[in-house]
């Protein structure tokens with residue numbers, strides 16, 4: 001099995017590339033970072049340190065890398081059996097043109113074996129969005145072949161993988177938590193389902209994506225933004241603060257009630273899922289910076305993302321939402337001079353005021369009563 005994985009970063013090396021390589025796939029990473037591509041090609045292997053109740057290190061061998069956007073990546077697309085991505089939601093549209101070019105050449109060369117594409121990003125139905133972007137780049141005459149031979153498979157991906165500390169001796173090493181979950185929509189494959197160990201199949205993907213994004217990622221972001229306000233540097237420090245932990249638990253329970261209503265999840269089991277997540281945030285072996293989890297606040301505040309989508313659910317079902325509102329208010333305080341979206345958000349607040357910035361970032365309507373509550377919470381937090 002030939003696997004091409006876009007994005008040799010934390011999740012690429014620490015989770016998806018690892019699973020593919022451990023399933024005996026010939027793994028080629030495609031990345032925009034030339035130094036990373038060179039290092040991967042030079043060593044052809046890297047270490048993954050798995051930390052939790054016990055620790056061990058796995059060696060991932062026989063891997064190669066190509067520069068994204070090069071002729072090499074096009075040749076890899078021509079012959080791949082599976083293509084995966086972990087590049088970040090904002091980069092998916094950028095790699096669509098490359099994927100379209102590769103698929104066009106694949107069809108022109110008469111390769112009609114099925115290929116499956118799986119985006120492993122924190123977004124709802126990210127692969128379906130990638131498919132639309134690929135179709136927009138692919139000449140119309142190939143669209144039927146794409147529908148026939150290319151599976152676009154949505155997925156939910158969960159493993160906390162912070163960037164490894166700089167280590168000149170072992171620059172490719174990654175440290176990952178022992179928990180991991182990769183769930184894919186079994187109905188979207190074309191041809192045989194690739195035999196990847198650790199890739200779980202479901203026919204109820206949306207429930208799993210929302211469970212993950214609106215529980216773990218909701219709790220994570222509330223931890224990050226409240227932690228930043230309180231002056232902490234890491235998620236572990238922030239979640240050890242009892243007041244923060246209480247609000248984070250409450251936020252996950254409030255988004256959880258939406259999930260229970262929408263998908264019929266068992267409430268007890270969902271509460272156990274939340275408690276397990278809290279222990280994952282407190283993992284003493286992971287150094288996960290608040291600024292990694294808080295990155296790109298405009299994306300995080302988007303109407304489909306981890307704060308506002310659950311909030312809209314609480315409004316739909318008439319459920320409590322005060323902890324989610326606190327999380328949104330804290331997001332509006334997020335400052336990081338190295339994060340262009342954080343700088344942009346603060347610019348909006350300075351120029352237009354907090355309410356206008358909130359409406360612009362979230363798409364909430366001005367007459368929605370929770371808007372005034374968020375603004376009041378924002379002012380209270382500023383004191």
Ligand SMILES: NC(=O)c1ccc[n+]([C@@H]2O[C@H](COP(=O)([O-])OP(=O)(O)OC[C@H]3O[C@@H](n4cnc5c(N)ncnc54)[C@H](O)[C@@H]3O)[C@@H](O)[C@H]2O)c1
Pocket residue numbers: 006007008009010011012030031032033036068069086087088089091094095120121122157158159160161162
């Ligand atoms: N790290 C985690 O804990 C985690 C867990 C689950 C899901 N995710 C999701 O996985 C995705 C990647 O996150 P990450 O933490 O691994 O980020 P990362 O920044 O470590 O990795 C992204 C990689 O993509 C590469 N890249 C950027 N532009 C590219 C392009 N045009 N073509 C090819 N490669 C390109 C970067 O050079 C980098 O190596 C995100 O969507 C994230 O939400 C992350």
Ligand SMILES: O=P(O)(O)OC[C@@H](O)[C@@H](O)[C@H](O)[C@H](O)CO
Pocket residue numbers: 122157158159160161216217220221292293294295
């Ligand atoms: O990757 P983001 O920016 O969407 O979210 C930051 C973290 O919450 C995220 O990367 C988690 O670590 C991950 O989703 C755990 O599975």
